[in-house]
Amino acid sequence: MRFVHSSDWQIGKTFNFAPDDVLHILQQARLDAISRLGNLAREQGASDVLVAGDIYDYESPSDRTLRQPLERMRQFPELRWHLIPGNHDFHQPNGVWERVRRLTLPETVRLHLSPEPVAITPDEQVWLLPSVLTRRHTTSDPTLWMDEAATPEGAMRIGLAHGSVREFGGDGEQPNLIAIDRPVRAGLAYLALGDWHGFNRISDRCAYSGTPETDGFDKGGDGGGSALVVSIEGPNAVPDITPHRIGHFSWHTMQETVTSSEDIDTLENRLRSLDAQKLSSVLVWLKVEGHLALDDMTAFEERIVGDVGAGLCLLRMDQMPDLVTSHADLATFGEAGVVSRAAGRLQELSEAGGPQQQHARAALQRLAVLWQKEKRA
Template sequence: MKLIHTADWQLGKAFGRFEPEVRSALSEARFEAIDAIGRAASEHGAEHVLVAGDIFDTEGPEDRTIVQAISRMERHPCRWWLLPGNHDFVRNDGLWDRVRKRASDSLIVLSEAQPHELEPGVWLLPAPLTHRLNLDDPTDAFDAMETPGARLRIGLAHGSIRDFGSRGEAPNQLAPDRARRSNLDYLALGDWHGVLEVDARTWYSGTPETDRFKRDAPGQALLVDLEPGREPEVTSVQTGRFCWLTRDWAVNDLADFDAQCGALMSTLDPSNTLLDLSLSGITNLGDRSGILSKLENEIAHRLRYLEVHASELVGRPTPEDLATLSMEGVLGIAAAKLNARIEAGGPDAVLARRALERLFVEYSRGEAA
């Protein structure tokens, strides 16, 4: 059988660091990812979608968020198996009761650790979270779950595998060899926001719509092809719209920056890209001004979002820069004093360099006008 494994939708995520227009686009893209998952299920003949926790960003989302999620899922003919995670854990009279009141039979909330028979002989073993922090491994319960006549045993859980170099997104620890311990044909996990193969039968699907920098690829889901007696065939399916890129560039001059910038922009869809860019190097003041001006007045308008870190990009005045400013009376006197402080070093040198750079930038803007 084929199924779709996904997780960490975190619907209703606030994205508070961004301006309203960007927040709105990122929030809407998370709902659009549900449709992308549903279409992928239909395209590949998968009748079941397993969602491994954190469907919602909090245990108390707005009604609109719940209704939007349900309506998107119900557009598609597959069945959706929804596991509570650490962001949307199970509690009495809580989120999942609100979902059940509105949802059709195609949406199954897995709020109890009880096996479900997806198809004859194909059993789903869920490990829902009942608290944000669970001290015990919730997948321990798999060992005691009876699955009569099982051809396939599929686990569904949310938490961090203990042998990660990083602890994942949540402090809920899972045994790294759970698939072997509990005789699972596949273990679908949520919590880690990128696709990750733990072993041949244990995978993290990542989030279907990327939500942070350091994830260069758009969000994905996993198409899982299962058959008794063999390892699962797992294929990534792109579901996300936005790319969140992190780049660190060492820059020698404006021409060097233009080359790096051109190479990057030619490989991406700017309107669907968020870029966190760090610059370093030593240039003259004119080139530094030109670099920052291009970022502010051109690149930022092409991208969905741009964040620039330029404190390590040092602009040093050339004799020509100082000669130009020296002809401007008071500006020239100020430039000479600032340059003297830079040359002297000490605690004022950094501030003086920034002041001189700003003086040159403003002067250049005035000349351009």
């Protein structure tokens, strides 16, 4: 038996930090990943794709969002796609899966909405044991029923579930907690898990595939972009589990100190070297400390925020270097006029401290850089 193990597609995911044009690109990438999964299965000679929950990101997607992943799967008629609910798209009356079930589904898309063994090969020698979440969080083990689930003697048993086998951060009791030795207890050849967004091999017979597209700056290391090709020679054989890169985008968090034009040069080279051939597939959350004079700040905005920012898929900046203004800088605003008076007042507020200091510094910085650009135009 050879199959592809995936999970956590989270179709329709909203990236609140992204502008609308980037949001559309990231959402589209999650759909494109389904096609890459199908192509991976074809290339590897896999007959089935097991998706361990969270196909959708929320309980009430639009009609278009509901249909989009189904149409992607329809393009691979030789594959069987097995889907279970997760904690984001849990199965409830009149919920997302009832809506999916009422559609005209591709014949090869199989919804598993009840915890019962299902033969998934024509010879009925391989049985899938799907766990189904009926609420977002449950304190019971969703795979407990597998221990007593009856299948024909000698059949290969493959579990499919969504939950945690350990507490991935946070305090207190972890919801949807799965026994780490469930494959042994239930006689499973393999337990395919979803919920953790990075590839994580729990044991010889249990793994998380991770989401096929990384979906956040906090997902460093094995933070997604993968799928697993799993080959099992027989019911008692140890599975061969091979990760494959599926994701298109790479996500980076950087914290830099910039105090001179040389530092700007270094930062620009560092950003451009993240992926020189596909800079448009890179997202960067850049936090910059330091102090820059007006000319250098103008160069920083033009070269880093402007040029490199346009080349990247996304440059997110929540922290900028401070602008250090001199009397000569302030003199560039002229001796009179609204702009000059505004700059002088902002300078006073930025030096006075108090609750307005930070906003005054930011406003003075923007005013000075824009005025500098206007003078050069």
